[in-house]
Amino acid sequence: MSDSMAIESKGVSPLLQRTKGEKVFNVFNIVFFILFAFICTYPFYYLIINSISDNTLSAAGKITILPKGIHWSNYVEVFKLEGLGTAAMVSLGRTVIGAALTVLASAFLGFLFTQEGMWHRKLWYRFIIVTMYFNAGLIPMFITMKNLGLTNNFWVYILPAIVQPFNIILVKTYIESIPKSLQEAAEVDGAGTLTVFFKIVLPMCTPILATVAIFSAVGQWNSFQDTLIYMTDSKLYSLQYLLYQYINQASSLASAVKASAGGALNMAALATQQTPTSIRMTVAVIVVLPILFIYPLFQRYFVKGMMLGAVKG
């Protein structure tokens, strides 16, 4: 009797049912999540308000809640810094080209490995998949790239990332869940393998390919280690690497600041004059902004992306 009442009343007013302990827990719970969400987002807000505030105040760490003395000149000035425009192009280029080629290769291999007639299909499939589980290591990789002529070469950002075993598994599994009859019907009508791939399989795989595209684009944009290891030519630096240099190498920043200081030393000019802090924060915002913009778009791919991450480690 009381059981059935409890179940029925659940729909009416859940709050009435909560015991005291549950209420206390609930309050703690909500406070914790508000606090943690704040900690996760405030730093981004902090960077943004500081990049548009009075530079003397932001250098002293006085801008914490609202921007003061708003001006946009930091964004204009920062692109006059040597190398920043090039780095932005490098980062953008590797993101677009890298993601596009990874998607195409994953789709192509994922599809062809579902074609049972292929010569030693299982063997070649394993040949690729097993590469997920070993890694030659940083130095042998560096020496190999050097021997291949890929150090100080833009393509080192792209080529090693094209064939990603886990993406192939993901696409292959997806294609296998599509009934074969569709492809067979097309083949009866005389379509070749490539026609089937481009006209039928590719359009049908859009959801899984979108996942692959977004996660490889974010990976390319965020990648830092490859510039560090393979590049000495500053024309090929990525934005991430440049940001790291601005934070860590006071000397490179100081010369940048000096170059941008045009002489005038009155107070009004000082507020918009570049400081090491203003440059760091502005570049950081430029690096994070694309992520913030596409973030709402790719939330729906999280769970699949999670599976990508779980295996890649």
Added chain:
Amino acid sequence: MQVNHQDANVVLDRAVGSPASEATLSHSARASAPKRKRRFPGKVESSKRHGFNLWLLIVPLLIFVVLFSYLPLFGWVYAFFDYQPPIPLSKSKFVGLQWFEMMIQNPAQLRAVWQVLINTFGISGLGILTSMFPLFFAIALNEIRSRWFKNVVQTLTTLPNFISWVLVYAVAFAMFSSSGMVNETLMDLHLITDPIKFLDSDSHTWLKMMAWGLWKGLGWGSIMYLAGIAGIDPELYEAAEVDGANRFQQIIHVTIPQLMPTYFVLLLLSVSNFLNNGMDQYFVFQNAFNLKHIQVLDLYVYNVGMGQNSLSLATAISMLKSLVSVVLLFLVNWASKRTRGESII
């Protein structure tokens, strides 16, 4: 994989159901019909050739795999030479196991490697100790009734996962450097007189690294479990409720047991990655002050190889690391097969 199936069905319904896609399908088929003869299953010869042609299509991509995954393995031979670029390998001296012996016999080298191993074990160990956190995070978030609140929290806490470690360091620098926002605020409030050295000191380095890892990864890590909770059969909760279980008892007797398989797989994967901390995080946070406790194996290999230019020694170390990692992976997989009857690789 459940998700995939659902999506696939949706796509399929659309493709089969809509007249538009049928039109494109038959159109494309008709367009290419005259160019290509139909294969007959009875003709063994032609199907063999067809299989070989299919293989030819993937050859260019197989070459990439060979170049970037298999060829670098031959770089391990550098561990047995005294390789000092730009002198080529053919003119380098073969030294056998000298670098491996050096790691054990040279006291200074042994001490350095030992400290690096302790750091790796410490930081990975903390990672495994905190591996329960995303699980708790998901369960606690699921207890909140407001769907709107849940979505906002999930969105905001997942964000840090998608920024690079360099940017995390930029954030850390803006907030915690000597002239950063936290120190300035504390000094303005007269709580401290001298800035606290958060970044350039060696106190609690492991814990700080763990904290940054949690900041970046906790929200993201909980997504898998939130999806898992959403997939639990509501009948289980109803049955528990009929038996008189309150919310806490439902968590302990339904939610947690249902999530355990997922947790176990992720735990095993993190055990198999015990030696692979990656180097990005530790590289950006390293400085002269905290170097002693921040150098994990991956960072040490970089510092020895690229920093001190001892390519051969670094190769020897990373070779050992790779071999141990593969062994760990197989051990973990074997354990998984024994206990769960399922393999994880």
